[in-house]
Amino acid sequence: MPKNPDIKKVLVIGSGPIIIGQAAEFDYAGTQACRSLKEEGIEVVLLNSNPATIMTDKDIADRVYIEPLTTEVVEQLILKEKPDSVLPTLGGQAGLNLAMELEEAGFLKANNVRLIGTTAQTIKKAEDRLEFKETMEKIGEPVAPSKVVENIQDGIAFTNTIGYPVVLRPAYTLGGSGGGIAHNEEELIEILGNGLRLSRVGQVLVERCIAGWKEIEYEVMRDSAGNVITVCNMENIDPVGVHTGDSIVVAPSQTLGDKEYQMLRTSALNIITELGITGGCNVQYALHPTSFEYCVIEVNPRVSRSSALASKATGYPIAKVAAKIALGYTLDEIKNAVTKKTYASFEPMLDYCVVKMPRLPFDKFISAKRTLGTQMKATGEVMSICTNFEGALMKAIRSLEQHVDCLMSYDFSHLTDYQLDEMLHKVDDRRIWVIAEALRRGMDYQKIHDITQIDIWFIDKLAILVEMENALKAAGEAVKAGVPAAEALSEELLKEAKRIEFPDNVIARITGIAQEEVKALRHQRGIRAAYKMVDTCAAEFAAETPYYYSIFDGENEAVSTHDRKKVLVLGSGPIRIGQGIEFDFCSVHSTWAFGREGYETIIVNNNPETVSTDFDIADKLYFEPLTPEDVESIVDVEKPDGAVVQFGGQTAIKLTEALMKMGVPILGTAAEDVDAAEDRERFDEILEQCQIPRPAGETVFTAEEAKAAAHRLGYPVLVRPSYVLGGQGMQIAINDQDIDEFIGIINQIAQEHPILVDKYIMGKELEVDAICDGQDILIPGIMEHIERTGVHSGDSISVYPAYNITEGNVKTIVSYTEKLARALHVKGMINIQFIVDGENVYIIEVNPRSSRTVPYISKVTGIPIVPLATQIICGHTIRELGYTPGLQPKADYYAIKMPVFSFEKIRGADINLGPEMKSTGECLGIAKSFNEALYKAFQGAGIKLPKYKNMIITVRDQDKEEVIPIARRFAAIGYKIFATKGTARALNDAGVKAITVRKLEQESPNILDLVLGHEIDLIIDIPHQGAERSRDGFIIRRNAIETGVNVLTSLDTAAALATSMENKARELTLIDIATI
């Protein structure tokens, strides 16, 4: 069936800010779909509140609205833009929920807008727990015994009939929000109560616990003619019980015979047919490990994280095909873009093994529970490809950028056997390392399986890796005993170690042979990485899309072409706190710009969720870990003319030195200048030359030195490791005790670089992203943070243009930026953060690379910063490109970037904002007035107030003066204020009515009861720092977050929220970013 000619203008709804459970995969899917629609001549209107996305670029969609994802906004947008269709299946759960609300309200029908890619009925059948169950029963597909309940009593009654444990799944939530496994009535009441509140429709499914079964997923597609295919199946190494987003996943399934494989495949096709889906769909199964019994766990009637993974794992572009299907095409009419010979109705066949590992945020949330369960906790993921499972796993491990590179990276050798046994029972992110330790001690497979329920096939593969460690250890012993390295590390042993992807540095570490020698031995023996192609068809047809992965057991098929200049673009790896989707935005735009400059482009990255790893972004894609060795192997084959590191965040920057050693020129700012910005002493020299002040500071290595430095500088001081991103490990210390504690934490992670101790200056924080061509400097705009210094810039609300600084400040900032860019010989991008204290301007940090704010500032100023910087790297100048150097004129609207957090997903994480970044994503509010922009930004972040108009305030003594006017403003809006004793007294004394609440340790009703009473909109809680930190505050904040109460830990944010609520105009003005 050809394209439906009635579809001319389509509204695509994105997924909003990156939060746990909804990450970059929807930018990837949305971008691919928009490009696919535009290819067909469709006018695309895009709505997404996330400015860091590629889909919100004007070259991806025709009209771009970065506005809050609320029904009001969508309604207004539909009335304004009059699209004939809405495509809601690409924006994850957020987009789907919005479309459903509008459909249910009859708004779409009333305005002659059709839903394409799905129907309301389909969504209901798949997502409404009851309808889903009925649908499955109708076609004879088994589901676990379950019941939808709407109150706690029914939940208890039903559970009593099926027995504990039970799984609780709230309807219409994301990433398993509010779900969990209850083992007893107490847990049931807690989890169920919470789930009922979080569900959009107040429903929770109580279900027989099938924990321990194999978890298998199928990605299936269907077109309007009813043709159905499977794109891929995947097996979770972790059994049912761990959210698939937190599981280690392998594609295709490894332990299923054809009978099981086909049984579930047929089931998935029956389900997609019955649901009437036109597009992609994900079906999750629990398969009994010792029978053919299975249950359908869940169906996602849309593109999902799993479909992004399946696309990258197979080369089959699910979102692109789904978009074409939505327009009316059938699978046999859509060409397979990878082979250009076969059609979209050809099921992909893999001739390799894919492993996905989650990137968990426990390095950021040290106090959080590491346990994995049905609530997803990962912020991102990595994928790797190899011809064998062991190799794919090893590659995935080192792609995580979590200071792990093999199964020895977490050391459990100090545990007693009993403790190890206990650790095996605990499912957390280190489980495979725990199993490896158990294997080292000779625990038998069956016992490990009985405890973990992980299939023995996978346990044996871990054992193969442990055996290799042992073989290498033995080689190391031999070397110590005097055997020459070349003999101890025999060709056979080295070959096998490389086949299963032991990196040289790990081989060196285990054997004690120098890494250079390992490499030399390898090269002497011709053991080099070769590259194979992901072609969707297991080599049955010649593919035209060069998408490669490395192996050590076969011939190279990567063709190194040299007809054009060639550039290596290093990606940014997994999405984690501090390094989000922004850097993928930068990598992709830089790649495109290099392409336009006539370069052959090569992307290296390992993140399956991103646009950069889509098959048609660069001329070549290497899906590989971003370590020096992995990159060097690519360099050996491709021999690029240069590499660009300034767009891939810290991941790419960290490779600078290694690339230099390989002889690959760094394009743009030279490596030594990058180093000058990061090296404290060299940077201080530069500042001195330029006569730019910075907060006094020192470089230290030990806690003693740090304390001495702090005494010289005077507390409070900022303590942080150098060479990190997102303020990792950064803290404000107010006394010696704090320093001891922080340095202890910093030293937990391998610390090759010194620690910085700086005087903490309280003031306004400002930020600039600039482009320098070596001579001239272009500053698109100055951003001002709402929160004062001390809150990480990534967690601050950022306002463009700066709204509260003097002309003098502006002049100084521009002058400092120009001086620094020149002094550092920047060619390309530079990001500088300033503190403004009165007329004094200090430098806090300089990053000679692209930053987190680049996508945002590009979009709101209309200046294509990354393409410009890329062109400059290629040798153009700012003037030649038609820009006038210097600070660009201010926009006549305000654009406010608001951080978004995922605190509710991470049990035990402290939400207190500080110098260490904690937000997972961001959204934008853009409007003519400051207040409206702020209002939009808060709406976009999901803070939709007022609701009950009750709030709690609890602040430190030193904040009491400052909180009074803020409290007064909330009272004026109509808020009833509760406060702890001291705060209440201060407020009442100042004439702001406040009701005193008892402290946590006091009898009920106390502050916790108030929070759990669910009628509190907001808590303003300024926690004590350091030793005075109270456990109580932590408990209150956690309970508030977990029950959906907004908590603000900065007075500046609180004041901003009051401002936004004072915004009277509720009719929003929607701004088309594409016209800026």
Place this chain on the structure above:
Amino acid sequence: MKAYLILEDGTVFTGVSIGSAREVISEIVFNTSMTGYLEVLTDPSYAGQAVVMTYPLIGNYGICREDMESLKPWPDGYIVRELSRLPSNFRSEDTIQHFLEENDIPGISGIDTRALTKILREKGTMNGMITTKEYADLSEPIARMKAYQVKGVVKATTTKESYVLPGEGKKVALLDLGAKKNIARSLNERGCQVTVYPADTAAEEILAANPDGIMLSNGPGDPAENVEIIQEIRKLYESNVPIFAICLGHQLMALATGASTYKLKYGHRGGNHPVKDLETGRVYISSQNHGYAVDARTLDPQVAEPAFVNVNDGTNEGLKYVGKNIFTVQYHPEACPGPQDSSYLFDRFLKMMEVND
């Protein structure tokens, strides 16, 4: 033990010997299925060929004997990248290593199967040798390889005597040309009583039993080689008994009615090929295993017309016979291994038999 795979073009792959260590010459073909290695090994259509599995990890779930599609493995040789050292599945009874040894099938593992597949894709199916002997001079073994032809394989794989698989419903005569078990099983499951006949059974004998329908099975080798069988099938065509044919059966029926067949460059072997029903426009993902195809240009439109076509390369995938209760498909509705999407064709066959009553 080291083993070598030598192709007739002189390419040599060095790996490790698996199964039997004896030397074998055969036609090398590749299969892209990711699961179902035991079904592939026991599919009689591979008689006379050595199979390369493009999926690199083989043997993961061991040997589940009930999944065998015939009583023994048929390929002359087995070529894989990696055999799992520890199978894991609740039904697993054995390892594939042991299974190959037990059945004296030579094989090789640890080679770059993708590189091999690319050679076969580019140069077409060719002969090769699996050996543990190191040849200093390849000319002698290559001469032997070039001389090799897949011959007499239907006779080798068919049942020696006819037998009956009881059922209460329709009586089906199944001509075993090297049949996979699941064909009879699919009919049995639909209540049919299935009488399985050796490939060289005379048409008269089959028709004398008054079957409600005749099923021509899959099978190995060059279809045109089966001159006598084709003559018998011609007689079956001329009867009014409904006929459903699969794979080799489909090719033989085409040959029996005047069309011709040709050898594909490297065949279709896997579980992912889309075939399109020309009548409804629907596309089905099919299980395939064939090196030859019916040349649609040689069809007499008065006799047969294309019913199914391969979406990727446009080759013929099925025929319906004009004025006859006969339909034939090139692919495998009995699956095993592969997608079960076309099992409805057995229902169609049943309906055809009912209508014919």
